[in-house]
Amino acid sequence: SQKIEQNSEALNIQEGKTATLTCNYTNYSPAYLQWYRQDPGRGPVFLLLIRENEKEKRKERLKVTFDTTLKQSLFHITASQPADSATYLCALFGYNTDKLIFGTGTRLQVFP
Amino acid sequence: NAGVTQTPKFQVLKTGQSMTLQCAQDMNHEYMSWYRQDPGMGLRLIHYSVGAGITDQGEVPNGYNVSRSTTEDFPLRLLSAAPSQTSVYFCASSTEDGATGRLRIYEQYFGPGTRLTVT
Numbered sequence: 001s002q003k004i005e006q007n008s009e010a011l012n013i014q015e016g017k018t019a020t021l022t023c024n025y026t027n028y029s030p031a032y033l034q035w036y037r038q039d040p041g042r043g044p045v046f047l048l049l050i051r052e053n054e055k056e057k058r059k060e061r062l063k064v065t066f067d068t069t070l071k072q073s074l075f076h077i078t079a080s081q082p083a084d085s086a087t088y089l090c091a092l093f094g095y096n097t098d099k100l101i102f103g104t105g106t107r108l109q110v111f112p
Numbered sequence: 113n114a115g116v117t118q119t120p121k122f123q124v125l126k127t128g129q130s131m132t133l134q135c136a137q138d139m140n141h142e143y144m145s146w147y148r149q150d151p152g153m154g155l156r157l158i159h160y161s162v163g164a165g166i167t168d169q170g171e172v173p174n175g176y177n178v179s180r181s182t183t184e185d186f187p188l189r190l191l192s193a194a195p196s197q198t199s200v201y202f203c204a205s206s207t208e209d210g211a212t213g214r215l216r217i218y219e220q221y222f223g224p225g226t227r228l229t230v231t
């Protein structure tokens with residue numbers, strides 16, 4: 001069956017370091033992959049989208065890579081700040097489907 | 113632009129009661145969807161709609177009904193609430209991918225959520 005996996009354990013890093021979050025998927029042929037940020041008690045907020053034919057996408061301090069051979073996406077936040085502390089969700093959208101399916105999310109905690 | 117609005121923010125129901133969660137968007141998006149979020153389970157798709165008059169089932173549709181009579185509104189109905197439906201419910205609407213024209217979901221905007229408890 002289709003599965004999207006994100007590290008369920010929280011990622012704790014020091015301010016200024018680069019945070020790297022992982023999204024792995026199986027039995028899926030995604031047309032593209034998205035990353036969202038979710039703060040406690042609020043709805044997710046869209047961050048970035050990367051298509052299957054793109055290797056890397058950047059937006060300010062954010063970088064996403066997409067390796068369809070490894071079936072993996074990496075999400076990087078450079079020069080991390082305490083304000084980056086949140087849960088980050090990946091989501092996949094496949095060909096011949098109208099459904100966007102989410103992973104369970106990884107909580108990031110950035111300490112001063 | 114109000115974006116995506118949801119009402120109510122909180123609701124407590126008794127088992128067997130029915131209710132409708134309201135969702136509206138003012139961005140003229142064709143695609144709208146409902147998710148539920150439970151601890152450790154992430155966001156799971158309940159129902160979605162690709163335009164007025166068209167709805168389809170997501171991953172966990174049982175116990176829920178939807179309709180889409182207008183582009184703006186996408187209500188979610190619980191016909192007979194069960195404790196297993198205790199969750200946080202999010203409605204979302206999406207822009208389309210202008211580059212390809214094929215993909216219906218590009219940037220997805222979420223509402224603030226409805227926290228539902230069924231006792």
